[in-house]
Amino acid sequence: MGITSADVARESGVSRTTVSYVLTGRDGVHISEETRRRVRETAVRLGYAPSAAARALRTGRSDLVLCILPDWPVGPVIETLLDELADELSGRGLSVLVHHGRGQRSLTDLWRAVTPRAVIGFAPFAEEDLHAMRQAGIQVLGTRGEEHQPDPALPSETQLEIGALQVRHLAARGRRRLGYAWPADPRLEVFARDRLLGVRRACAALGLPDPVVLPVALDAPAAATSVRRWRGQGVDAVAAYNDDVALAVLAGLRAEGLSCPEDCGVVGVDDIPAARLAAPPLTTVSQSIELQARFLAALVLADLDGSAEKPGHPGHGLHLVERESA
Structure with missing residues (x-):
């Protein structure tokens, strides 16, 4: 003992x-x-x-902020967001506990076991879970700080704008026949769907043909097959779902003996560290993850301080980082 x-x-x-x-x-x-x-x-x-458990029993609250992630692959963007969030909250004695929505354990069992001070959902909660947590006095937030959970059937304005930024940049550089590199991991479909919709809407607004959509796995031979199919349809630039997929497209171009950006421009999303080291360095859309982490931390701390005035959402800070691939 x-x-x-x-x-x-x-x-x-x-x-x-x-x-x-x-x-x-x-x-x-x-x-x-x-x-x-x-x-x-x-x-x-x-x-x-x-004892954290004893402290929770005594005060009715723990010092934990529970982050609920759906069954998503966790890459550099989520890792950076969680790391920045933990840094922001640690100064007030709060710790971040991350739960991936895998397996059969119910959300109710989880929050009752840890008695969190706040719960941050990276996807909408079921209505009964949302009601039960708020009845228990737990602060429940979405990643935009919504009082009400967004309708998952509606496209995300942020994801739409990501796709539009990619198209506008490529079109401004004279690219007229675009491909879209769809991720092979089915868990990413919820984001890819909205980003592709943004690409399609931007193409239509600029008088460009609908993009040629092909899946791209994260290996050079598979990516090379997609590149051959794009080239056969006259594609001169590719908007990729994210930087990982964009790096696979670059590998596919090299495998086919093609040059980027001369033969085909490529734009990714997320501005991961490897994007700067790619050959050529990757043009990409940054989501300013640090800004989002500071906002989420500010929401939790405003509740902790009993502040009636909540911080306003700063926007997602989307901007295009131009490098040599486009």
Whole structure:
């Protein structure tokens, strides 16, 4: 069994209540500085760590912010968002717990077990889950801070704009027959669908033909097959679902003995670190992930402080990063 507050109290020669007051920083309780020092030093010497479960029972809340991810592949963008969010919240003693929506465990079982201070959903919650968490006094947020969950059947304006940015950039550089590189991973379909819709709408608005849509797996031989099919239909530029898919397209072009951007321009999405190191360096759409993390943290902290005024959404900060591939 681990070290408990009773062990700290016995070694310090004080009551467990005093240990609790000292280690939780309780205000309004008169305890001498000498006693506080002795309790803290004893806790460090014994290796005592307060129980998160006990703290949750005592206060009705833990120091956890629970992030619910659907069954998505986790790449550099999600990793960066979660890392930045954890950094922003750590200064207030809050920790980020990430749950991937895989397996059969119900969301209700999960939040009841950890009693989070806030839950951030990266996809809409079921109405019954949303109601139950709010009834329990848990702050529930979407990634835009919505009071109401968005309708998943409606296209995301952000994803539409990503596709439009890709097309406008390519069209401004004289590209007239576009391909769209669809991701091979079916878990990404919800994003790819809306980005492709944005590409199609932008092509129509600019008087360009509908894009030639082909799946691109993340290996050079498969990508080369798609490149051959695009070239056979006169495609002179490709808007890729994301940077990983765009890098596969670049590999496919090389395998076919073609040059980028001379024979075919390529634009990705996300501005991952590898985009700068590609050959040629990859033109891409940045989503300013750090900005989104700061906004989510600000929402959680506004609730923690009891602020009636919530931070406004800063927008997604989408912008095109121009490099040599387009």
